[in-house]
Amino acid sequence: MVMKCFQFHIGEKREEAKTPRPTSVQSSFTDHEIRQSGSEFNSQNASEESTESRGRSQFPSLSERPSNLKVFTFPELKQATKNFSRTTKLGEGGFGCVFKGIVKISEDPAQKIDVAVKQLGRRGLQGHKEWVTEVNVLGVVEHPNLVKLVGYCAEDDERGIQRLLIYEYMPNGSVEEHLSAKSVTPLPWAMRLRIALDAARGLAYLHEEMDFQIIFRDFKSSNILLDEQWNAKLSDFGLARLGPPEGLTHVSTAVVGTMGYAAPEYIQTGRLTSKSDVWSYGVFLYELITGRRPLDRNRPRSEQKLLEWVKPYLSDAKKFQQILDPRLEGKQILKSAHKLSLVANRCLARLQKTRPKMSEVLEMINQVVEGTNGTGNPQPPLMSKEQKKKFEEPEAKGKRRIADMKIGDGGWLVRVWSSKLVKTC
Incomplete structure (x- = not known):
């Protein structure tokens, strides 16, 4: 069962800084949207001097680093997930549904891998900012204990803008x-x-x-x-x-x-x-x-x-x-x-x-x-x-009740x- 996330503001709202145009994202739509969203990774507002942090090099813009992510088309992902069939659905999080799929990773049709495809819901800019952050972070970091981002999709279709992330498939869940x-x-x-x-x-x-x-x-x-x-x-x-x-x-x-x-x-x-x-x-x-x-x-x-x-x-x-x-x-x-x-x-x-x-x-x-x-x-x-799966009781369809968290x-x-x-x- 997925725990809900909270979001609330304390004190004055921070001002977003302008960010440089990223070079690592290959889709023109994605490039435009990352610039528009401000790419939260590159707009930091920090304060108070620290003796511990002196001497540390300035953090580079992640978007300026090379990325090996594959750019998928929406039709490719529809085919990979059987048109986002309920039979391929792995779960649902705060910002969209996740489906199991099979995709090609090279020109060799025999080279296919299982993936998890996250399709972000249409909940405005906030969900897209998180999509951008995932592309910027997982596109440039790599470690055995971080889930690998295989690629992404960002394009228009008859239903509007599609934003998807394609991860390595983790068969044993959370x-x-x-x-x-x-x-x-x-x-x-x-x-x-x-x-x-x-x-x-x-x-x-x-x-x-x-x-x-x-x-x-x-x-x-x-x-x-x-x-x-x-x-x-x-x-x-x-x-x-x-x-x-x-x-x-x-x-x-x-x-x-x-x-x-x-x-x-x-x-x-x-x-x-x-x-x-x-x-x-x-x-x-x-x-x-x-x-x-x-x-x-x-x-x-x-x-x-x-x-x-x-x-x-x-x-x-x-x-x-x-x-x-x-x-x-x-x-x-x-x-x-x-x-x-x-x-x-x-x-x-x-x-x-x-x-x-x-x-x-x-x-x-x-x-x-x-x-x-x-x-x-x-x-x-x-x-x-x-x-x-067949041995476990089906989870309740209703969402779990989460109490409001107050500052106190x-x-x-x-x-x-x-x-x-x-x-x-």
């Missing part, structure tokens, strides 16, 4: 689906650790391993997909932003993201840093530990907010067992899960400056994995997502985690 109570084959603990490791690698790459920084801004379990070998990859970069340039500590933006994952200081001020992603990653670790969503209105009132619910159980090892996903078995899992919670607590430090960088988080997760014995090999569930509601997020468990400085 981590959120496998953590769901409806999943027949829940993820084993060793597999959860491997997913935590893969996700940390992806974020560390975005934050620290390029000559520019990308802040994901919408890190969550539904945006972590699993390939055929159950490797985890980050997906859906529509809300991503370039990090602050040299001499600046943050990027000021409208507050967007998913309720339950967003860092408290970002909700309250709109000041975005890579540490916002680190907070979201900490929330995700508790998802892996508990098997619960960050915000679940279907639970009793005292258990609806994951971070609030787990706090009383963290200072006592005996109590800690009560928050462990009941579908997990084995004494060694408890010890390993507690170690993972200590990493989560570091990520969830109230002051964003005291949170570790993702490279440091990755090192800590590595230590948890290496120090874990007796939890078995990271074997995947017995059935893939597609194989087990962010208070539950900002308390300091128990000093008995972790030192955050």
Whole structure:
């Protein structure tokens, strides 16, 4: 089930800067639209000088970098998805439907690959801005733990403008689906650790391993997909932003993201840093530990907010067992899960400056994995997502009720985690 996203403004609305004309997009329509939309990646509004960021090179325009994306025609994609048939539909997100398709990637007709085709709905400029961002980001970055963007389509037809994105196909769906109570084959603990490791690698790459920084801004379990070998990859970069340039500590933006994952200081001020992603990653670790969503209105009132619910159980090892996903078995899992919670607590430090960088988080997760014995090999569930479809209950057709998030509601997020468990400085 896909979690809803929220969007609201705090304080004064930021002014969009003019951006250079991109050279990486090959469609004349796309080129025009990227210029018109301002390509959110290239229009940053940051403030406050930082001693930490001095000496760092100015981030280049992503649109000036070479891109290997394939440009598809709309008729090609109609054929690839059987005219966007319901039988090929994989799911529906906040900005459109996703279909499975088969496309040619070269002149050789025998060379075909399975892909996921996202067709953006006609919801105005906002959806298109996110389409542009995905093209600009995934067209120039490449990592084993990032979903690969194969190509895009942007053209007119009798129904108007068509905007589509074509990704590598991820047959085992999202981590959120496998953590769901409806999943027949829940993820084993060793597999959860491997997913935590893969996700940390992806974020560390975005934050620290390029000559520019990308802040994901919408890190969550539904945006972590699993390939055929159950490797985890980050997906859906529509809300991503370039990090602050040299001499600046943050990027000021409208507050967007998913309720339950967003860092408290970002909700309250709109000041975005890579540490916002680190907070979201900490929330995700508790998802892996508990098997619960960050915000679940279907639970009793005292258990609806994951971070609030787990706090009383963290200072006592005996109590800690009560928050462990009941579908997990084995004494060694408890010890390993507690170690993972200590990493989560570091990520969830109230002051964003005291949170570790993702490279440091990755090192800590590595230590948890290496120090874990007796939890078995990271074997995947017995059935893939597609194989087990017929065994799972159909999800309700109605949309999940999501309560409005007010600025004042962010208070539950900002308390300091128990000093008995972790030192955050």
